[in-house]
Amino acid sequence: MKTQENLVIVESPAKAKTIEKFLGKEFTVRSSFGHVRDLSKKDLGIDIAHNFTPDYEVSPDKKKVVKELAQMASEAKTVWLASDEDREGEAIAWHLTQVLGLPVEQTRRIVFHEITKGAILAAIEKPRTVDMNLVNAQQARRVLDRLVGYELSPVLWKKVKPSLSAGRVQSVAVRLLVEREREIMAFQPSPYFRITAQFYLPEEPGKTVFRAELDRRFETEQEAEDFLSRCANARFTVIGSERKPGERFPAPPFTTSTLQQEAGRKLSMSVAQTMSIAQKLYEAGYITYMRTDSVNLSAQALAASREEIISLFGEEYSHTRNYKTKSKGAQEAHEAIRPSYFDRREIEGTPAEKRLYELIWKRAVASQMTEAKIDRTVVTIGIGGETERFVATGEVVRFDGFMKLYSESTDEESEGGQQSVLPDMQAGDRVEYREILATQRFTQPPYRYSEATLVHRLEELGIGRPSTYAPTISTIINRGYVVKQNRPGMRRDYLQIGLEKGKLSRKTLSENVGKEKNKLSPTDIGILVNDYLESQFEAILDYHFTAKVEKEFDEIAEGKKEWSAMIRDFYAKFHPTVEHALETQNTQARKERVLGTDPSTGHRVIARIGRYGPMVQIDGADGEKARFASLKKDQLIDTITLEEALSLFALPRTLGTIEGKEVVVGSGKFGPYVRYDGKFVSLAKSDDPYKITLERAEELIRQKEQHETASKEPVKVFENDPDMRILNGRYGIYIAYKGKNYRIPKGKEPMSLTLDECLDIVAKSKK
DNA sequence: CAGTGAGCGAGCTTCCGCTTGACTT
Secondary structure (H helix, E strand, O other): OOOOOEEEEEOOHHHHHHHHHHOOOOEEEEEOOOOOEEEOOOOOOEEOOOOOEEOEEEOHHHHHHHHHHHHHHHHOOEEEEOOOOOHHHHHHHHHHHHHOOOOHHHEEEOOOOOOOHHHHHHHHHOOEOOOHHHHHHHHHHHHHHHHHHHHHHHHHHHHOOOOOOOOOOHHHHHHHHHHHHHHHHHOOOOEEEEEEEEEEOOOOOOOOOEEEEEOOOEOOHHHHHHHHHHHOOOOEEEEEEEEEEEEEOOOOOEOHHHHHHHHHHHHOOOHHHHHHHHHHHHHOOOEOOOOOOOOOOOHHHHHHHHHHHHHHHOHHHEOOOOOOOOOOOOOOOOOOEOEOOOOOOOOOOOHHHHHHHHHHHHHHHHOOEOOEEEEEEEEEEEEOOOOOEEEEEEEEEEEOHHHHOOOOOOOOOOOOOOOEOOOOOOOOOEEEEEEEEEEEEEOOOOOOOEHHHHHHHHHHOOOOOOOOHHHHHHHHHHOOOEEEEEEOOEEEEEEEEEEEOOEEEEEEEEEEEOOEEEEEEEOHHHHHHHHHHHHHOHHHHOOOHHHHHHHHHHHHHOOOOOHHHHHHHHHHHHHHHHHHHHHOOOOOOOOEEEEEEOOOOOOEEEEEEEOOEEEEEEOOOOOOOOEEEEOOOOOOOOOOOHHHHHHHHHOOEEEEEEOOEEEEEEEEOOEEEEEEOOEEEEOOOOOOOOOOOHHHHHHHHHHHHHHHHHHHOOOEEOOOOOOEEEEEEOOEEEEEEOOEEEEOOOOOOHHHOOHHHHHHHHHHHOO
């Protein structure tokens, strides 16, 4: 193969492919697949005694790439390092010079923020050298994170339990969830009465009914009722009618964080799902890079979107805008997430890919459209001699602008905020009510975070980066600090007092409250670890810790500070807190909550974390063993009641016997079950383990037995080797051989497999 | 992988940020 003159190295292979097309034949473009070196993994990887010298090694999964790049670099005349223009990208460039042994005179550092031909050709014209100040800022970031993570985690192994973890980002994420949960625990809903009315103008021919709300809420039922009584014969007059022209502006195009939020709200995708689908779209060339904190669009993109808008909606809908990034610590190495080609409204792909693409397309296009013009009318209505007023608001869209295409959704749906068109009214006009309602409402507890709202909050605090939002959520879930759960909610009664034709009436209605889907909440372990970390390492758990160190990283990047000096100062304060935590006796992080006494034995009932997780315990009499039961997954040590704890001991219970064998009902890891003859049968959703009868249990057992004999029947056996069987299981047809199961490779017809073929499959999968 | 909850000790766990596959019982 002929040696190329120029080797360009970028971070992403998809980017390499695109860029290669823009550059001439003299350029070969390859990718490093992100970072190629990292701190040694087996130990701390930092020589603290010698100025915190990092011990870097080529990451195991990058050995191959580095070897290939080294080969190509040695043959090239010039190597162009085109990693991203931010701290991490600069470090990647520097690590490449180190592992590839690139001399300065052979190396050019170039940067561009957008993947357009113009931007890349311009970058080639203006090469520079690697910026060591920026590299040093990255080294400081890397070393600090390693020191924090690798010193705090072992403290948890000793004080709480093995394999736990702590870090600058994940520990603060957990803290946010714990504090929110505490707010919810402490919240007491307080009732109030909201007054709404339906009015009409007796003089207006259509007698159009419109809604209005009183400018005051009442605390008690009595006050609300008294007010309605006074309304019965009151005279209602328009006091004022004001029309204000208003505007509504489109949202900026997506960043990683806003894409995750909108895909969560509009398409019910998890942040991990969103990212993996976006990755597919990126690799297919449909969208620009999906890990970005920038809302900026290239000049080329602005022009292309303008053209598309004009052709779809007309000139009056086009309004070119440039958005400014608000989020803290944004590095803006890429464009906002946008379609690569604005004239591609639809793509090929899975339904999820199509939907996500459509969302990205609409958001990006809408961001370049005219603002909507909306007239807002506010009418105030006076009530006889009362001081309170009714207020009616109406909205008329004079020009829809970007709303023709896209409107951003919100996390919390506002109550009763429905706006409508109001009839024409002048001050002095008399209005009459059709109905006035006093509805009991309750103040609402704070919302639990969803994955996406947690990401949003972290971004506000400048904690974490677009590439780590999704992994951070996986980590705190995998460590058992946090669970993602649905909650069914509860029925709650509320009162409604009505006034119609001068007559009062009242009724009790019922609503479902607190229903939640896929919301995050901390576990007992999460709460315990958080409280311990907060008590011992306040500085790291501080919400502003990241912002503070980021400021210092910036100073290093500007050459105003030496990176190892910054780390030395940090470590001088940090390390003693670790030593202190390890040395302090009796601070084994644990908590125990006394719930009360067991009425049948008079012994103490407590909730605590045991070897296998959260549990409740009824103490035994002298010399007797205590009894134990695990908490269910929606129960917390902090909130479980004595009654709930005692009911955990009601299971397992024996229902009776069938053919002399015991039938036991219990509640296990996978939900309620019946155990009979050494086998477990899951209960149906409609079965209550506390109330299930022996008859019903037997029915379930027989069903399972029948199903098993049916599916255990081998699909195929071989006379020459009885060990080899082809079976039909839960996941389809598979091969069973000497106690192990094997998948049948794609494209093979299971029924026509020969014994030799089966043995071959078994042998191949051994590797 | 549906029961467990005592204690000892060896060996292991862990961070954040940049990027894709390789895995799929």
